[in-house]
Amino acid sequence: MTQTAFLELLRGRWRDPARLLCVGLDPEPERLPRSVRALPLAEGVWVFCREVIEACAPYVCAFKPQIAHFAALGLESVLERLVAHVKLHHPDIAVILDAKRGDIGSTARHYAREAFERYGADAVTVNPYLGGDSLEPFFAYPGKGVFVLCRTSNPGSAELQALELAGGERLFERVARLAAGPWNTNGQAGLVVGATWPQEVARVRSFAPGVPLLVPGIGAQGGDLAATVRAGWWRPEFPGLILNSSRAILYASEGEDWQQASAAAAQSLVAEVRALLADLG
Numbered sequence: 001m002t003q004t005a006f007l008e009l010l011r012g013r014w015r016d017p018a019r020l021l022c023v024g025l026d027p028e029p030e031r032l033p034r035s036v037r038a039l040p041l042a043e044g045v046w047v048f049c050r051e052v053i054e055a056c057a058p059y060v061c062a063f064k065p066q067i068a069h070f071a072a073l074g075l076e077s078v079l080e081r082l083v084a085h086v087k088l089h090h091p092d093i094a095v096i097l098d099a100k101r102g103d104i105g106s107t108a109r110h111y112a113r114e115a116f117e118r119y120g121a122d123a124v125t126v127n128p129y130l131g132g133d134s135l136e137p138f139f140a141y142p143g144k145g146v147f148v149l150c151r152t153s154n155p156g157s158a159e160l161q162a163l164e165l166a167g168g169e170r171l172f173e174r175v176a177r178l179a180a181g182p183w184n185t186n187g188q189a190g191l192v193v194g195a196t197w198p199q200e201v202a203r204v205r206s207f208a209p210g211v212p213l214l215v216p217g218i219g220a221q222g223g224d225l226a227a228t229v230r231a232g233w234w235r236p237e238f239p240g241l242i243l244n245s246s247r248a249i250l251y252a253s254e255g256e257d258w259q260q261a262s263a264a265a266a267q268s269l270v271a272e273v274r275a276l277l278a279d280l281g
């Protein structure tokens, strides 16, 4: 069966231009609602994530499972099942596997296979530190999105990513230029830029026009939603922003009304984005 290319999935969901939300799936056993914690761990994580997917599906352009949250618990099979669930029940919604892979080519081939063949993700996050050749195995997959870490949301990200290179360009700017240009051999490149750095979102947008930006950092990390949308939004038919929120949606309520609480949090984020876009004109 041919799969829809990642950018086509985004275009489909962006027919509603405010549907820029990506809900991150970062299960944390101690934060699961009491009734879910009563289940065996694998069953609890499956039920919790599946219900969040169902509650939030109307509001999202993508889901982003974070692989460490599953692998650390030995729950890779739950992750496989969740991706398959999205692909079966919501085939128009993209799954971005947040794995931040990066290694020499021979190993990177296995990471790419893991993301796209084992898990069946539509896109994956990768670390560019080893250079363009380490990313080739990911870009070798036609139609699969490759999100290159550019200016990450964490407090220490400037330590390396903002270093000034000879000639004055900063490292993250070089990454943006390379990822949008020569590295992007399958035409499905994206960049990861934190909502905690809206000015850098604007810089990255100027180096990578029209490239989708995966923007974590709103919600639990306190990133600036309004400034981010203004800085990174591209065009009405291709807004170019995937705004990730994980904990603020997943754990909107840690009580037994969690499905409704997650749906309400997702809906209100989309409403906020809609109001911001109306202001943009």
Ligand SMILES: O=c1ccn([C@@H]2O[C@H](COP(=O)(O)O)[C@@H](O)[C@H]2O)c(=O)[nH]1
Pocket (backbone or CB within 6 Å): 024, 026, 066, 098, 151, 152, 153, 154, 192, 193, 194, 216, 217, 218, 219, 220, 221, 244, 245, 246, 247, 248
């Ligand atoms: O720069 C980055 C890159 C990835 N992440 C990941 O996104 C989510 C954010 O979770 P919140 O609960 O919304 O803070 C998480 O999976 C990170 O690993 C990021 O935060 N920053």
